[in-house]
Amino acid sequence: MKRIAIDMDDVLAETSIKIIDQINSRLNKSYSHDELLKDNSLKMAFYQDYQSNNQFLWEPGFFLDIAVKDDAVEVVKQLQKKYEVFIVSAATEFPESMKEKLVWLEQHFPFIGWQHTVFCGHKHMIQADYLIDDHEKNLITFSGKPILYSALHNLHIQDYERVNNWKEVAHMFI
Structure with missing residues (x-):
């Protein structure tokens, strides 16, 4: 898989x-x-x-109540039927965020589970076939297929296959 x-x-x-x-x-x-x-x-x-x-x-609390991207929950559920899905975050940069991100994931993506959640400082050591990320610094060192998720800070980047929303992710993978 x-x-x-x-x-x-x-x-x-x-x-x-x-x-x-x-x-x-x-x-x-x-x-x-x-x-x-x-x-x-x-x-x-x-x-x-x-x-x-x-x-x-x-500051404590910043990462607790961030809204979920449209269609993300439904598409990630669908992805799990065909792929092994891991959530990977460079959360160690913001120590308060680690617990808050676990709480957030449990609230919005309880079907992922802690066993498929990875907090790290750099993502170059992540072993996967695909990485969906908004930062080029994470994609440039990735050994699998990098996919750039559009964000305000990366619209100028042209070097990666890009998705603009979760419907496009679904179209690409499902």
């Missing part, structure tokens, strides 16, 4: 949406995801605000 490794943040979870909300709340801004997609100068301003005000990523 082939193995698929799936990232969490901005692949299963709407992490960028929560980050935008946090920046807006903390800095009294009004960024929107749709506007950031369209306006590169606004996106650059947002990234400057984010780089100097992202301490919330290390």
Whole structure:
């Protein structure tokens, strides 16, 4: 059975949406995801605000209530019928996130289980046939087939097969 490794943040979870909300709340801004997609100068301003005000990523509770990407639950369930599915997250960068991500997975993806959840610092040691991830740094060293999941921060990258949503993941694998 082939193995698929799936990232969490901005692949299963709407992490960028929560980050935008946090920046807006903390800095009294009004960024929107749709506007950031369209306006590169606004996106650059947002990234400057984010780089100097992202301490919330290390605060307790940030990773607990992030929304799930549309269709992710249903498609991952379908994938499990044909593939061995692992959730792989570089959660060790944010120590508070590890327990919170386990709670989040249990809430939204209870059928995955802790036995198919991997927290690591670097994903280059992950052995799978496919890796669905939003960060090129994880895909570039992956030995299987890398698949780039579209996110606000990676739209300029052209070197990988790309999926934009979970319906496209389903079309690719099921």
